[in-house]
Amino acid sequence: MFIQQLINGITVGGVYALIALGYTMVYGILELINFAHGEIYMLGAYLGIIILGFFTAVGLTSYSLPLALILTFVLSTIFCASYGFTIEKVAYKPLRNAPRLSPLISAIGVSIFLQNYVMLTQGATDKVFPHVLENEGFEINGIRVTYIQLFIIAASAVLMIFLHIFITRTRMGKAMRAVAQDKVMASLVGINIDTVISMTFVIGSGLAAVAGLMVAMYYGLVNYSIGYIAGIKAFTAAVLGGIGSIPGAMFGGILLGLVESLSAAYISSEYKDAYAFIILIIVLLIKPTGLFGKSHEEKV
Amino acid sequence: MEKLILFSLVVSALIFSGCQKKEDAIKIGVAGPMTGDQAKMGTDFKNGITLAVEEWNSKGGVLGKKIIALVEDDQHDPKQAVSVANKLVNAGAAGVIGHFNSSCSIPASDVYNRAGIPMITPASTNPQLTEKGYSGVFRVCGRDDQQGKVGAEFVINNLKLKKIAVIHDKTTYGQGLADEFKKFVKKNIDIVYYSGIIQGDKDFKTVLTSIKEKKPELIYFGGIYPEAGLLVKQARELGLDIPFMSGDGTIDPKFIEIAGAKAAEGTYLTFSPDAKKISTAKKFVEDYEKKFEEIGPYSIYAYDATNIMLSAIKEAATTNGKAVIEKLHSMEFGGALGKIKFDKKGDVTVAPYVVWTTKDGKFEEFWKP
Numbered sequence: 258m259f260i261q262q263l264i265n266g267i268t269v270g271g272v273y274a275l276i277a278l279g280y281t282m283v284y285g286i287l288e289l290i291n292f293a294h295g296e297i298y299m300l301g302a303y304l305g306i307i308i309l310g311f312f313t314a315v316g317l318t319s320y321s322l323p324l325a326l327i328l329t330f331v332l333s334t335i336f337c338a339s340y341g342f343t344i345e346k347v348a349y350k351p352l353r354n355a356p357r358l359s360p361l362i363s364a365i366g367v368s369i370f371l372q373n374y375v376m377l378t379q380g381a382t383d384k385v386f387p388h389v390l391e392n393e394g395f396e397i398n399g400i401r402v403t404y405i406q407l408f409i410i411a412a413s414a415v416l417m418i419f420l421h422i423f424i425t426r427t428r429m430g431k432a433m434r435a436v437a438q439d440k441v442m443a444s445l446v447g448i449n450i451d452t453v454i455s456m457t458f459v460i461g462s463g464l465a466a467v468a469g470l471m472v473a474m475y476y477g478l479v480n481y482s483i484g485y486i487a488g489i490k491a492f493t494a495a496v497l498g499g500i501g502s503i504p505g506a507m508f509g510g511i512l513l514g515l516v517e518s519l520s521a522a523y524i525s526s527e528y529k530d531a532y533a534f535i536i537l538i539i540v541l542l543i544k545p546t547g548l549f550g551k552s553h554e555e556k557v
Numbered sequence: 558m559e560k561l562i563l564f565s566l567v568v569s570a571l572i573f574s575g576c577q578k579k580e581d582a583i584k585i586g587v588a589g590p591m592t593g594d595q596a597k598m599g600t601d602f603k604n605g606i607t608l609a610v611e612e613w614n615s616k617g618g619v620l621g622k623k624i625i626a627l628v629e630d631d632q633h634d635p636k637q638a639v640s641v642a643n644k645l646v647n648a649g650a651a652g653v654i655g656h657f658n659s660s661c662s663i664p665a666s667d668v669y670n671r672a673g674i675p676m677i678t679p680a681s682t683n684p685q686l687t688e689k690g691y692s693g694v695f696r697v698c699g700r701d702d703q704q705g706k707v708g709a710e711f712v713i714n715n716l717k718l719k720k721i722a723v724i725h726d727k728t729t730y731g732q733g734l735a736d737e738f739k740k741f742v743k744k745n746i747d748i749v750y751y752s753g754i755i756q757g758d759k760d761f762k763t764v765l766t767s768i769k770e771k772k773p774e775l776i777y778f779g780g781i782y783p784e785a786g787l788l789v790k791q792a793r794e795l796g797l798d799i800p801f802m803s804g805d806g807t808i809d810p811k812f813i814e815i816a817g818a819k820a821a822e823g824t825y826l827t828f829s830p831d832a833k834k835i836s837t838a839k840k841f842v843e844d845y846e847k848k849f850e851e852i853g854p855y856s857i858y859a860y861d862a863t864n865i866m867l868s869a870i871k872e873a874a875t876t877n878g879k880a881v882i883e884k885l886h887s888m889e890f891g892g893a894l895g896k897i898k899f900d901k902k903g904d905v906t907v908a909p910y911v912v913w914t915t916k917d918g919k920f921e922e923f924w925k926p
Contacts, residue, residue: 258770261795265762383783385814394794401796476759478787478815486757521763527727527753529763 270514295488341462499550
């Protein structure tokens with residue numbers, strides 16, 4: 258049963274990690290906690306339901322389910338990425354030179370706006386995701402893994418590897434790291450800061466969309482407020498790993514998933530949400546920058 | 558905004574002054590969630606009352622006076638419920654049918670008790686409501702503790718199980734129901750797992766994995782349909798193919814939709830009997846559905862509550878609160894639900910719970926205690 262609990266934890270952890278990446282990337286570059294990030298995740302889940310519903314209506318789902326699913330993923334990722342891009346342009350860019358608190362408040366405003374926008378257009382009740390891969394899975398030694406779980410774990414791992422390669426090996430990745438270190442110096446050596454920032458939001462939002470869609474498929478239930486608690490958890494994961502650090506966000510997400518799962522299994526399920534935050538407090542007391550965080554040197 | 562407030566004040570003043578002029582009318586207060594996400598329940602409720610009032614009026618009213626229903630919206634908000642209660646008392650309501658939610662009925666009952674008028678709730682099942690010692694508080698529906706008892710009897714006598722798991726969602730309703738159920742089963746059945754989950758959470762695999770390890774024969778859940786649906790779905794995903802049982806909070810088509818018809822098959826739910834299957838309710842169901850839409854789960858309770866209130870006023874031959882309350886305690890009423898009598902606390906003497914099951918994606922009545 259321990260292994261079963263590990264699999265449960267890693268599945269949830271993978272999702273937390275994907276969302277946490279968006280928080281940590283934006284923080285690394287803008288030192289802004291993008292509170293609207295959880296809502297992008299929620300939008301990803303809703304768009305998945307809408308797009309898949311459309312494909313079912315036109316008959317694509319019955320023609321080829323894998324094709325319909327791939328297209329759903331691609332389309333909702335593109336939609337969410339453009340949401341992320343637009344949010345940055347509308348709500349954060351005009352405030353780039355304002356005091357640090359202003360973009361933070363703007364982020365909270367965007368979050369509230371998006372929640373209400375979805376509530377008013379899609380209704381306040383729970384939406385059910387179509388049962389596409391109903392309970393299917395396999396069993397080894399009494400440990401049951403569903404295909405969706407396998408898919409979530411694999412997809413999170415692949416996306417994180419891709420992201421790592423992107424950040425360390427490509428020109429754009431290098432530019433991102435440069436902007437994260439010093440915006441002014443980066444612009445002096447000819448890096449277009451606006452493009453880099455937009456790219457950060459696009460990638461972060463795309464990852465959140467994938468996470469949202471996978472969660473919608475996994476649990477089959479979506480409502481307008483799921484982004485809030487997922488956002489808080491992912492933020493915790495990012496802080497746990499050291500905000501601003503990409504490997505930290507990945508590690509923090511998985512760790513958070515495991516802590517929740519194992520503590521709920523072996524201590525008590527009633528305080529499941531509390532354990533994650535207890536771990537957070539302990540880590541911050543011992544290592545205030547988080548597990549992978551570097552202490553911040555004052556820029557002169 | 559100020560203009561709006563002023564306007565609504567003027568309008569309400571006009572309405573009330575309008576009412577007060579008709580001194581030959583008997584006013585019955587109606588309070589429930591008429592707007593918002595529970596508006597459907599409020600409408601079912603109002604329709605049942607309207608039907609009863611129209612039937613009485615067509616027969617010449619009560620004590621030679623016409624009956625007027627004063628409908629108020631409490632938005633299932635306890636604060637709003639208190640202000641609505643005050644409004645109804647000030648408007649001179651002889652009695653109140655309402656409220657819908659236990660969280661509203663409980664604070665509103667303070668107001669009605671102080672004013673000395675009777676209230677009959679068609680739907681509030683929390684035991685606390687009638688435990689406050691107010692003589693004028695009645696309910697025609699059952700209580701959560703009676704519901705837990707019926708569920709327990711079913712599991713012990715009908716399913717004859719030996720090992721079960723009990724979970725709840727930590728709310729007043731959910732934990733209350735689960736605890737009552739536990740209280741009645743623990744003598745005969747081994748409870749191998751008991752714990753709470755978080756309402757609004759989506760991941761219950763951890764809890765279910767722990768439950769699977771203990772090998773129970775049934776899972777009992779105190780809570781409402783979103784979590785119940787997810788629990789059933791995720792249990793099947795883990796290969797945990799044991800029956801699932803819950804209470805009236807789960808009997809909603811969304812439950813089957815979330816869990817999936819295949820996973821939800823054979824779930825047991827304690828709920829009030831199917832109105833369409835009660836012999837005495839036949840005429841009511843026909844009349845209601847001819848006039849309005851399909852009957853809701855609590856329409857029949859609202860209808861009977863109104864008839865009971867008006868019969869008591871008729872027997873007391875006055876709208877004086879004290880006299881009406883006395884009659885409510887002493888009389889036995891024959892309504893669409895069958896015979897109803899109140900005990901000292903104001904609860905019905907026979908708990909109207911039965912066990913329903915899910916079959917081919919639909920709910921149907923299954924077992925009577």
